[in-house]
Amino acid sequence: MPELLALTGNDAVAYAMKQINPDVVAAYPITPQTSLMQKFADYVADGEVDTELVLVESEHSAMSATLGSQAAGARSMTATSACGLALMWEILGITSAYRLPVVMPVVNRALSGPINIQGDHSDTMGARDCGWIQIFSENAQEAYENTLQAIRIAEHPDVLTPIMVTLDGFIISHGLETVKVYDDAPVKKFLRDYQARYTLLDPSKPLTLGALDFSDYYFEHKVSQLQGMLKSPQVILDVGKEFYKTFDGDCCYGFYEAHEMKDAEMAVIVLGSTAGATRMVVDDLRSRGVAAGMIKIRSYRPFPYDEIARELANVKAVAVLDRSIAYGADGGPVHGDVRAALYGKHPVPVMSNYIYGLGGKPIDMEHIMGVFDDLKESIVKGHPKRRVGYINLKEGNTPSLVG
Amino acid sequence: MNTEKHMLEIRWHGRGGQGAVTASKMLAESAMTLGKFIQAFPEYGSERQGAPVKSFTRISDQKIRYHSQVNTPDVVLVLDPTLLGVVDVTEGLGEDGILIINTPAQPAEIRKQLNLKGRKIFTVDATGISLRHLGKSIPNTPMVGAIVGITKMLSAQAVADDFRVKFKDKFRPEIVEGNVKCIMDATTEVKSE
Numbered sequence: 090m091p092e093l094l095a096l097t098g099n100d101a102v103a104y105a106m107k108q109i110n111p112d113v114v115a116a117y118p119i120t121p122q123t124s125l126m127q128k129f130a131d132y133v134a135d136g137e138v139d140t141e142l143v144l145v146e147s148e149h150s151a152m153s154a155t156l157g158s159q160a161a162g163a164r165s166m167t168a169t170s171a172c173g174l175a176l177m178w179e180i181l182g183i184t185s186a187y188r189l190p191v192v193m194p195v196v197n198r199a200l201s202g203p204i205n206i207q208g209d210h211s212d213t214m215g216a217r218d219c220g221w222i223q224i225f226s227e228n229a230q231e232a233y234e235n236t237l238q239a240i241r242i243a244e245h246p247d248v249l250t251p252i253m254v255t256l257d258g259f260i261i262s263h264g265l266e267t268v269k270v271y272d273d274a275p276v277k278k279f280l281r282d283y284q285a286r287y288t289l290l291d292p293s294k295p296l297t298l299g300a301l302d303f304s305d306y307y308f309e310h311k312v313s314q315l316q317g318m319l320k321s322p323q324v325i326l327d328v329g330k331e332f333y334k335t336f337d338g339d340c341c342y343g344f345y346e347a348h349e350m351k352d353a354e355m356a357v358i359v360l361g362s363t364a365g366a367t368r369m370v371v372d373d374l375r376s377r378g379v380a381a382g383m384i385k386i387r388s389y390r391p392f393p394y395d396e397i398a399r400e401l402a403n404v405k406a407v408a409v410l411d412r413s414i415a416y417g418a419d420g421g422p423v424h425g426d427v428r429a430a431l432y433g434k435h436p437v438p439v440m441s442n443y444i445y446g447l448g449g450k451p452i453d454m455e456h457i458m459g460v461f462d463d464l465k466e467s468i469v470k471g472h473p474k475r476r477v478g479y480i481n482l483k484e485g486n487t488p489s490l491v492g
Numbered sequence: 493m494n495t496e497k498h499m500l501e502i503r504w505h506g507r508g509g510q511g512a513v514t515a516s517k518m519l520a521e522s523a524m525t526l527g528k529f530i531q532a533f534p535e536y537g538s539e540r541q542g543a544p545v546k547s548f549t550r551i552s553d554q555k556i557r558y559h560s561q562v563n564t565p566d567v568v569l570v571l572d573p574t575l576l577g578v579v580d581v582t583e584g585l586g587e588d589g590i591l592i593i594n595t596p597a598q599p600a601e602i603r604k605q606l607n608l609k610g611r612k613i614f615t616v617d618a619t620g621i622s623l624r625h626l627g628k629s630i631p632n633t634p635m636v637g638a639i640v641g642i643t644k645m646l647s648a649q650a651v652a653d654d655f656r657v658k659f660k661d662k663f664r665p666e667i668v669e670g671n672v673k674c675i676m677d678a679t680t681e682v683k684s685e
Contacts, residue, residue, distance in 0.1 A: 095521045095530060207536065228559065260559050264533035265517050267524055267555075365558035449536075453560045 091336070096268040098261035101229040102168070102194045102254070103128035104268075105236035107138055108276045109192075112163035112283075115143040115154035119173040123196045123262055126168050148173035152180035159189040160298055162288030164240075166191065170258065171198035174212045178219070184251050185220030186314055187298055190243035191251040193221075194236055197361065197412075198258035199448040207449025208258030210360065210412040214422050220314060222252040222321055223390040227364045229268045231340045232256040234332065235387075238342075240280055241328045248324050249286070250317035257362040257412075259449060271336050279335055322391055344393035346385040349375055350400050353382030355464040356438075358397075358427055359410045360386050363445070363452055367410075370457045381461055386423070394430040401431065406439040406464040406473075410480075412446045420444060420477040439464075441473035445480035456480045499552035500645060501562045504635075505581050506571035509541045511632030515571070516547035519636050522654040523551045526646055531556050544579050551645065567639060570594060571618070571631050576606060585611055592638050592682070594618035594631045599685040614642055616682040618674075625670040625677070633671045637678030648679045 096104065106114070106129050114133075116126045133142045143158075145151050151167045159165040169177060174195055184191055195213055199205040213223055224239060226232040232254065239252040256262055287296055302310060322344065329342030346364070349371050350356060359367050364385035374381040384400055386393070401407055411421020418425055420442030431437050443460055446452050463474040479487055502519070506512030513534040520532035531550040548562040564584045573595040575581065585591065587610040593602055599613040618634035633655070640648045652672045659668050 093524065095517075095524045095532075257559075259536055260533070263536070264531055264559065265520055266531045267529045362559045366560045369558050451561045453563060454558070 091269050091271050094268050094270055095265050096229055096233075096270075097124065097263055097265050098226075098229040098232050098256045099123050099125035099196070099263065100128055101233040101268045101270075102236050102256065103132065104270055105233045106166060106168075106194075107132045108237065108273055109164070109166070109240055109280060110138045111140050111166045113141045113143060113155070113158035113165040115145050115151045115158070115165070115167050117145050117148050117151045117173070119148050119169075119176065123168070123170050125194060125196065125262070129168075148176040149180060152177040152184065155191055155193075156180055156184045156187065156189060159184075159191050159285075160187060160289050162285035162290055164244075164283040166193065168194040168196075170196035170262075171206065171212045172201055174216055175200060178216065181216055181219040181221060181251075183299075186310070188249040188314065188317060189251060190249050192236065192239040192243050193251065193253050194232070195253045195255045196258050196262040197255050205448040206258070208260050208262075208362075208412075209447045209449070210255075211414075211447070213253055213255050214413040214415070216253070217390060217422060220250070220318070221390065222248075222250055222318070222325075222388070224252060224254050225360045225387055225389055226254065226256045226261065227341070227362055227385060229256070229261055229264070229266050230338075231387075232261060233268055233270065234336075234338060234340050237276060237280065238328050238332050241331075242321065242324050244283060245324045245328075246286060247320040248317045250321060255361070260362045269338075275335060279332065318391055322388075322393070325388055325391075341385060341387045344386070344388040344391075344396055345400075346387065347400050348383045348385070350382040350384065350404075352380055353404055354380040355406045355408075355461060355468065356382045356384060356401065356404045357408050357410060357457065357460060357464075358384045358386065358423065360389060360423060361412065363410060363412070363457075366452065366454045367457050370454050370461065373454075373458075374461060379461075379465075389423070392426050392430075394426070397427060397430045398434050401427075401438055402434070404438045405468045406441075408441050408443055408460050408464055410460070411442060411444050414444055414447070424477075439467045439471065439473050441467065441475050441478065443475075443478045443480050450481055452480060498554060499550055499556065500567065500643070501565045502549040502551070502567045502569065502639070503562055503565040504547040504549070504569050504571065505575050505579055506545055506547075506632075507541075507575070508543045508545050510571045511630055512545055512571050513547045515569075515632035515636050516549045518632070518655070518658075519639065519651075520549045520551065521658065522636075522651045523646055525654045526650055528552060529554060529556050531559070535561075544575055565589065567592065567643065569635050569639060571635055573597075576602070582606070582608060582611065587611065590614065590642060592616065592635065592642065594635060596620060599683055603685070612685065614638065614682050614684050616678050618678060621674050621677050621681065625673040626667065633674040634678035637675035638682045640675070641679030641682050642684075648676060652676055
């Protein structure tokens with residue numbers, strides 16, 4: 090029988106890792122590390138998993154050790170956050186290039202400068218183009234379920250691509266909430282035993298990793314790496330469907346969740362924990378006869394371009410919420426993706442972007458209601474009230490050249 | 493905008509080291525054991541001994557669907573009376589809101605000190621209760637007892653039993669029973685206006 094537990098997001102992901110029982114986990118307690126790995130270390134110490142826990146000297150080494158053991162054929166994991174992910178950056182690209190199905194939970198937190206350890210999406214957005222699949226979680230329940238599903242997606246022979254499963258720092262990672270955990274036996278069955286397709290430790294099938302690869306074949310190899318990402322959408326859907334059927338859960342199992350989008354005139358697109366408050370605002374507006382809707386993106390990489398364009402086909406105004414800034418770009422990264430999705434479509438909705446929540450800046454339902462108010466106004470005027478806005482920013486801090 | 497009225501939102505004020513964060517989680521966990529849906533989360537700042545800290549608990553009969561801050565609490569608990577006048581403990585607390593303060597003083601004295609209109613004020617000598625049963629000042633479990641006693645949303649006995657289960661492997665038996673007495677005594681010793 091599934092069991093309801095009071096868990097933090099960190100606890101929930103550690104619980105998923107306990108059920109995954111990886112062969113190897115490598116970790117380093119950089120600041121800011123999270124209680125996720127601490128909890129998992131408890132499981133190791135208590136003998137609840139068979140995992141070889143390798144304590145290394147930096148996050149760069151944590152990713153390197155994970156890569157090495159995965160290449161040797163062992164199901165390997167690590168977890169990180171913020172600056173820890175930044176320090177891993179070099180090895181992220183190598184892991185995806187070697188097509189190693191590593192699953193890494195990432196607690197989304199601000200990058201330093203100034204020092205801040207609270208929640209935003211700057212860390213994983215910075216690692217967006219490293220060739221990893223990125224799956225965002227709204228709450229601790231989704232963080233738990235996404236971590237389990239990520240194993241199956243990453244290890245699928247058509248995919249063989251590493252996955253980051255993200256959860257919002259502090260709001261989800263350190264908040265206690267009700268989580269439904271599933272029994273070990275069906276979870277173990279769902280996960281299946283891991284049989285690496287290629288392993289460094291099989292002398293009958295020798296292979297080379299880390300070879301020098303100049304202009305003769307480097308480009309070809311990088312393009313071939315795309316295959317896994319291009320084939321992943323179907324696998325993400327299939328695994329989601331199987332998880333839903335097996336466990337009868339009530340999370341988001343597709344690329345995104347569309348809420349009240351059917352006849353929506355205006356919509357907000359959001360990632361992570363802010364989806365909850367956005368949904369509540371949409372329900373409130375609907376109860377007053379306002380045709381509002383929202384989309385929560387679960388699979389950020391691969392990004393569901395065609396599907397999002399279809400959802401927005403009849404929407405008059407859309408606002409994209411970004412919890413990071415893409416400096417020098419047009420607002421935030423998600424905004425750029427949604428604009429790209431709409432290129433060449435007719436008619437296009439009036440579009441605006443709102444940056445919010447950097448370094449843990451609170452976002453409340455009132456703020457999201459304000460975004461819908463702006464959308465309402467922009468429908469009447471036919472152009473966005475703001476192309477890029479900043480939610481809950483202290484007055485006088487808006488950049489002068491951005492309207 | 494709190495559109496989920498079936499939910500109780502609680503804010504805890506304390507100083508680092510007094511157990512406000514632990515109390516917010518402890519109450520949530522007990523509520524969950526007793527069939528409620530819960531959230532508990534601290535407001536993280538610079539974590540230092542003695543610095544003012546805030547923590548929050550949400551308890552609901554239905555699934556809690558969002559993760560915004562608690563801006564309009566139904567109940568505010570103050571674990572350290574020296575925070576009065578330093579931190580605005582009544583911020584966002586509605587006219588019918590409940591304020592529970594750890595102090596040997598009477599509620600009327602606190603009302604005068606804060607120059608407060610409306611709201612319901614309760615006081616409980618949580619420090620005194622913890623000194624009596626634990627030999628040191630750990631006011632958090634008596635404060636859990638106080639809110640349970642006042643709001644009656646959970647049975648005090650059930651919360652105490654849950655504490656025994658949760659902490660039997662963590663603390664020595666006399667510490668566990670001391671805390672149970674803290675919870676139970678506070679439910680009856682809390683003073684109303």
